[in-house]
Amino acid sequence: MIDKKKLYSTAAKKETAVLVAVSTQKQNAEKTREYLDELAFLATTLGVETVQTFTQNLERTDIRTYTGKGKLEEILIYVTANPVDMIIYDDDLTPSQVRNLEAVFKDIKVIDRSLLILAIFAMRAQTAQAKLQVELAQYQYMYPRLTRMWTHLSRQSGAGVGMRGPGETELETDRRIVKDRIAFLKEKLEKVDKQSVTRRKERDRLVRVAIVGYTNVGKSTLMRNLSKADVFAENKLFATVDSTVRKVNMENIPFLLTDTVGFIRKLPTTLIESFKSTLDEVREADILMHVVDISHASFEEHLDVVNKTLEEIGAANKPSILVFNKIDLYKPSYNNEEEEETEAAPSTQDILNQLKRSYIAEKADHVVFISAQEKENIDELKRTLFSLVKEKHFSIYPNWLDLGYTPVETEE
Numbered sequence: 001m002i003d004k005k006k007l008y009s010t011a012a013k014k015e016t017a018v019l020v021a022v023s024t025q026k027q028n029a030e031k032t033r034e035y036l037d038e039l040a041f042l043a044t045t046l047g048v049e050t051v052q053t054f055t056q057n058l059e060r061t062d063i064r065t066y067t068g069k070g071k072l073e074e075i076l077i078y079v080t081a082n083p084v085d086m087i088i089y090d091d092d093l094t095p096s097q098v099r100n101l102e103a104v105f106k107d108i109k110v111i112d113r114s115l116l117i118l119a120i121f122a123m124r125a126q127t128a129q130a131k132l133q134v135e136l137a138q139y140q141y142m143y144p145r146l147t148r149m150w151t152h153l154s155r156q157s158g159a160g161v162g163m164r165g166p167g168e169t170e171l172e173t174d175r176r177i178v179k180d181r182i183a184f185l186k187e188k189l190e191k192v193d194k195q196s197v198t199r200r201k202e203r204d205r206l207v208r209v210a211i212v213g214y215t216n217v218g219k220s221t222l223m224r225n226l227s228k229a230d231v232f233a234e235n236k237l238f239a240t241v242d243s244t245v246r247k248v249n250m251e252n253i254p255f256l257l258t259d260t261v262g263f264i265r266k267l268p269t270t271l272i273e274s275f276k277s278t279l280d281e282v283r284e285a286d287i288l289m290h291v292v293d294i295s296h297a298s299f300e301e302h303l304d305v306v307n308k309t310l311e312e313i314g315a316a317n318k319p320s321i322l323v324f325n326k327i328d329l330y331k332p333s334y335n336n337e338e339e340e341e342t343e344a345a346p347s348t349q350d351i352l353n354q355l356k357r358s359y360i361a362e363k364a365d366h367v368v369f370i371s372a373q374e375k376e377n378i379d380e381l382k383r384t385l386f387s388l389v390k391e392k393h394f395s396i397y398p399n400w401l402d403l404g405y406t407p408v409e410t411e412e
């Protein structure tokens, strides 16, 4: 039997982890450090405490064991001497790497970034649709890696033995069960997806705005701000997994505002596939508000990751507003240290203006700096948003004022 809980319910008690990453020609040491910080944050989100990190410089990751032999020894010595529940690798492991590492680390769980993200999504999913999407993604991720699950399970005194059909090995039985489950989930999801397509169609006549961005940048906080909706926001990754839609009115023109799941680098592809219908909210939006956490050291990379993901799902090239959030925490860093000391050091405002110019030049339609939490500059954002909404709205309803709509009570 497949005991999904065994593999994924890491949230139940405080567990400890060591993190492992490799710097390569493509990924310098500084990037690796940032990725590890993010990986530790992902672990924290799941209630897992990071007790040690290991990094290694390699030309490329080792195809058998991810790190080289020496580093592997070093990790083994550490986890043998200290209480460690799991080893988390910053990149996805191949099925054979998993097999080899499990043979080395025995009872300690071997996990990779995707598995961690999948577990967080599983924990966060609220709606039936999101739950199905996550479960499907988990099984699809698991399928080629069944050896791992098998070794996990076979340690548990031969679980699954009774389930075997005549002549099947344990592995074949597991494969069959997982395959059946995938087919079942796909079918169920198709039905749910159909319902949400119908729902979306019904809403079609309103302009749709989607809030997109990297995880933890403040999308839900902004949503709450603009719509007065009670949306869950938390300083953890992937607080939002389900999309929330709210009807908002500005100057008697109603439109729909959607809060969406955050993006992250190295998002598991199985997740993108299964969240296809949730991401349809983004794909079918008329206008995007792309929120960026300007106080984050890697905000530029986050921006690129989001833009790439938008391209991947076919949602690039929509009218959009680039919203730099958390301006209250923003401390500009100076590339040139000398500059900082001279009197001519640019003011924060100068730097922001410069930033704005460069993004506008780079093809952003509109750039606004705000603090969603401190409610700074929200009016400017509202004005910018509303001008886009209005334009779109009147392209759908050229005679809006003549239609005799009774304005709905504004939430503004």
Ligand SMILES: Nc1nc2c(ncn2[C@@H]2O[C@H](COP(=O)(O)OP(=O)(O)OP(=O)(O)O)[C@@H](O)[C@H]2O)c(=O)[nH]1
Pocket (backbone or CB within 6 Å): 213, 214, 215, 216, 217, 218, 219, 220, 221, 222, 232, 233, 234, 235, 236, 237, 238, 239, 240, 241, 261, 262, 263, 325, 326, 327, 328, 329, 370, 371, 372, 373, 374
């Ligand atoms: N200082 C500061 N913190 C903010 C601001 N906006 C949001 N936050 C905080 O940032 C954290 C993440 O905010 P959320 O609104 O949950 O972010 P999100 O983008 O919806 O995150 P996910 O749903 O996890 O992708 C929370 O702790 C917020 O209180 C801001 O303008 N300034």
Ligand SMILES: [Mg+2]
Pocket (backbone or CB within 6 Å): 219, 220, 221, 232, 233, 238, 239, 240, 259
């Ligand atoms: Mg959120």
